[in-house]
Amino acid sequence: MNKLKIFGVVGVCWIMLAAVPLVKPGTSDHTDHDTVVNRGLAWLAAAQQNNGSWGAGSHDRQDVRDPGTVAGDPATTAFAGLALVRAGSNLHDGPYSNQVRRAADYLIAVVKASARNSPQITEIRGTQPQVKLGNNIDVALTAQFLSRILDEVKGDDLEFALRRSLQTCIEKLEMSQQGDGSWTQGGWAGVLQSAAAFNALERARVQGLDTDDQAFQKAKDYQRSNVNVASGSAPSIKTDAAAGVALYSIAGNQRATARDAKKAQDLVNRARKEGKLQSGTTVNKEVLQSLDLSEDEAEYLSEAYDKNQATQAQLKNESVLAGFGNNGGEEFLSYMMTSESLIITGGESWKDWDEDMQQRLSKIQNNNGSWSGHHCITSPVFCTSAALLTLTTDRDEGLLVKDD
Numbered sequence: 001m002n003k004l005k006i007f008g009v010v011g012v013c014w015i016m017l018a019a020v021p022l023v024k025p026g027t028s029d030h031t032d033h034d035t036v037v038n039r040g041l042a043w044l045a046a047a048q049q050n051n052g053s054w055g056a057g058s059h060d061r062q063d064v065r066d067p068g069t070v071a072g073d074p075a076t077t078a079f080a081g082l083a084l085v086r087a088g089s090n091l092h093d094g095p096y097s098n099q100v101r102r103a104a105d106y107l108i109a110v111v112k113a114s115a116r117n118s119p120q121i122t123e124i125r126g127t128q129p130q131v132k133l134g135n136n137i138d139v140a141l142t143a144q145f146l147s148r149i150l151d152e153v154k155g156d157d158l159e160f161a162l163r164r165s166l167q168t169c170i171e172k173l174e175m176s177q178q179g180d181g182s183w184t185q186g187g188w189a190g191v192l193q194s195a196a197a198f199n200a201l202e203r204a205r206v207q208g209l210d211t212d213d214q215a216f217q218k219a220k221d222y223q224r225s226n227v228n229v230a231s232g233s234a235p236s237i238k239t240d241a242a243a244g245v246a247l248y249s250i251a252g253n254q255r256a257t258a259r260d261a262k263k264a265q266d267l268v269n270r271a272r273k274e275g276k277l278q279s280g281t282t283v284n285k286e287v288l289q290s291l292d293l294s295e296d297e298a299e300y301l302s303e304a305y306d307k308n309q310a311t312q313a314q315l316k317n318e319s320v321l322a323g324f325g326n327n328g329g330e331e332f333l334s335y336m337m338t339s340e341s342l343i344i345t346g347g348e349s350w351k352d353w354d355e356d357m358q359q360r361l362s363k364i365q366n367n368n369g370s371w372s373g374h375h376c377i378t379s380p381v382f383c384t385s386a387a388l389l390t391l392t393t394d395r396d397e398g399l400l401v402k403d404d
Contacts, residue, residue: 033391036362039369040388041087044080045096047370047381052102054080056329056379059131065372067381074110074122074138075129076382077103078145083388085145086396091152104149104158107142111165119176119184121169128377132330134193135185136176143169143200147207148399170204173197174215181222182241188376189330191226191241195252195337198223202259205404223256227307235310243330247323250311251334254341257311260304262345262401267291267301308341312349327364329377332386335361339393344400354394361387 048054053072081103089096091104114121122138124130129137146166153159176184182194198219205211226249228236242248264283271277271291281287283305288298314320315338323331335357342350365371370380371387393400 043369052106053077056128056382078141079385083385134187140196147203181218227253251337255337257304257308258341258344261308264301264305328373328375336390
């Protein structure tokens, strides 16, 4: 019997919406953070397949939870690899360096074998990430993983192949972008695929890759457009590409506005310290213009700040955090993007959110160390990767705040 079957869930059941609700903070004792993370990492590493891949499984068989009985796919492999790297392993060092290297070899081979004029890197169709997020999710997550390990291959025999694969992924993302800045063949919650693609372009730019400035700006503006803020009222959230779930649009918007919101806040903070502004001065268009920004730039940054602040306030609403109503891979992915946004903007909001996530995720961890979804993306590999990336976001702070 395949030894990976120990990870399977006994019995077969189709998961319905009311299956297992999100656990609210404060309902049980907080489990030690390192223990939670280490158990998750050990499970994830053991779930890797012989060819270096991980798989989420088919959308048509969401009941299959055994990672040893599903086909590997690029999106899930890249996502799992990112989790291991963020937690402290790389191509050469760390307890799971062998798994990271094998994942890199697998993904480079997949990209190399893909058709140059195709927007995809794989012929595999119908995976849970593809159906729920979109067919471009393999390219977006693979690009993120390759960008993340790029610094580690300088002078390595893997450097040329990795750079070539990463550039290929960026070109594929740019060719599949739609006029409004989103991505083609979006799934059930296509806004999350577009958010992942934006993140991939941002990571590549930080690493100095050749990216199209217009494509990047369009991707950012698309995510920004999903939240509108009017003075004195709650933000208006567009959810037409988010399966009607505000959490998904909020997470994408937060991630896309984080750097600009941080820039606006830093400009005001610096001016306060220099005595150019009074201590209680808040961020707004007029204040930014007084700091020698053009009217357009001041408006753009202040708008990003307002949207980011408004969506942060929404995180205190449990009905928003519940997403579709119970845990799914889409919820875990949204939590991860919000964590990245808040580590960029910093402050008390990040500390409060991180404490909430530590408690929330520790309480819903499976006995074997994994996390599972209870709707849509049920894959324990995908969900475990997202949970680990959320729980260890602070370890990537230096990279997340790094300018392009």
